[in-house]
Amino acid sequence: MQLKWSHVFVYVQNLEAMLDFYTRVLGFRVTDRGEVNGNELVFMSQVETDHHQIAFAPTRKDMARSNNVAHFAFRVANLDDVKALHATLANDERVQRLSPVAHGNAWSIYFNDPEGNNIEVFCDTPFHVSQPVGGTWNPNSSNEDIRAQNEAEHRDAPGFAPIEEFYAAHAQALRQQEATEA
Numbered sequence: 148m149q150l151k152w153s154h155v156f157v158y159v160q161n162l163e164a165m166l167d168f169y170t171r172v173l174g175f176r177v178t179d180r181g182e183v184n185g186n187e188l189v190f191m192s193q194v195e196t197d198h199h200q201i202a203f204a205p206t207r208k209d210m211a212r213s214n215n216v217a218h219f220a221f222r223v224a225n226l227d228d229v230k231a232l233h234a235t236l237a238n239d240e241r242v243q244r245l246s247p248v249a250h251g252n253a254w255s256i257y258f259n260d261p262e263g264n265n266i267e268v269f270c271d272t273p274f275h276v277s278q279p280v281g282g283t284w285n286p287n288s289s290n291e292d293i294r295a296q297n298e299a300e301h302r303d304a305p306g307f308a309p310i311e312e313f314y315a316a317h318a319q320a321l322r323q324q325e326a327t328e329a
């Protein structure tokens with residue numbers, strides 16, 4: 148398998164000031180914004196291939212320490228890769244807090260590295276599901292059952308669509324943004 152860099156999720160203190168800088172200065176497009184478990188999350192991307200490259204949650208308290216990275220995330224090719232890594236990590240005593248999370252648009256596992264950094268490894272599902280979503284999935288289930296569960300849970304949600312449709316619309320919005328700025 149190959150671990151590909153995907154996105155970073157950062158705790159911030161002043162969400163609106165940070166969003167203003169990242170969208171107006173750095174050129175990110177907000178792709179989703181919402182609340183999960185009482186926390187606001189904002190997702191941003193400026194590439195056609197990723198729902199988010201950066202996500203923010205306004206929960207940063209200590210400005211004296213630069214220790215505000217929620218997790219680093221890596222994409223793998225398919226569900227078998229995620230399951231294989233989960234099995235490997237489950238047997239590694241250096242790895243803490245291993246847990247599978249179902250985002251609707253991704254099957255993820257989260258875990259702490261040996262120094263306590265939180266890492267996410269995921270593969271895409273065939274669908275766009277409006278974020279944030281944090282459900283669960285069972286790495287010991289068959290791929291067929293995992294896919295069926297994902298579709299059943301999100302089929303009726305607003306915004307649910309084949310992932311190709313989401314990325315086509317996202318690409319078009321990016322092109323429009325580029326044209327407006329030109």
Ligand SMILES: [Fe+2]
Nearest residue numbers: 156218220267
């Ligand atoms: Fe993530």
